[in-house]
Amino acid sequence: MTSGPRPVVVGVPAGRRVAFFQDALRSAGLPGARVVSWPDVLRGRARFAAGETVRLDSPGEDPEADLLLRGVGDPTRVEGTGRWYGRFTAAVAGLAGSVGEAGAVLVDDPAELPVLFDKRLSHGRLRAAGVPV
Template structure:
């Protein structure tokens, strides 16, 4: 962040308010960036205040809306689930989160503040189906998906997934929660014909049918097991993408995470894994960008 870029060419210095969780790493990084730019300290508006209807903004503030993650109470209020390791509740999370974003935008506008991200854009970013469709229409290469965009095929359970994979000739596909993150609720599904199905996932299903996030990637090797997990996930909304082969680095599957700003790649990270998911908390590791 630079003073000249943020101050509009010699105008008054921007005063930032960041909606986030005070202990969240992203909030801390943003506060440090503001300080490094020599700008007035950012004011943190906690998500708890937003969700309780207590948030207020000042005239002229630039309001940044940051992640509501890494706070158990905020997660409970958004998802309606007491156990933070539970997978269920992402559709409720999305509905409450987008409503809260709309409330922030309304309160900021009424106070004469400026919100840096539009509620409509944020709603797309947190829905894999809508985001996939937007990228596809913009000409960005994305894996084929029968659930892409507002007109994507509905997924009510495993029977729908099985039929869509057959219809679109996808023997290997990722089945993802539409509003999930950090590989929560993601299954890498492989099919070799009727009844021959297996899936790799971090989802653990207990005897009562409840789903939990695990730090261990496990493999379900029967259609009955895979179907039971998908059926439990489906009420929160599912997105399906063709499973494309990954590159490899030193014998491990590898992918790139790239940040693009203004059409220019500014940051790139290589992640590697022995499983289809390269997330670091699931056993993934940083790779060597120079070897790509």
């Protein structure tokens, strides 16, 4: 018997999204995912292996990741949002390279992430798909 892909999730280890993903895997009879934290990714310490399937989750709910992305210690301040976006998209691009070089598979397309953050891009995609906005 051959084993399937080994799941990995990049997210907040104690976060609700990672917990929901782990629950979904177990409910499907699959093993739990190895969890890689966003701070490890942002510091260049994340490592991947051939045969792993890597899913990206939100770095939200992680104060350390927020500080690394925004460069501002107070999460209630509006400063740093442009920096957050730039650092996040750069981190995801670097992560995609690391995943590919390791022979792992990244589920998420880094080129599609800006659509989630840019209202004009997302509206354009929706209109092109015939969805009224």
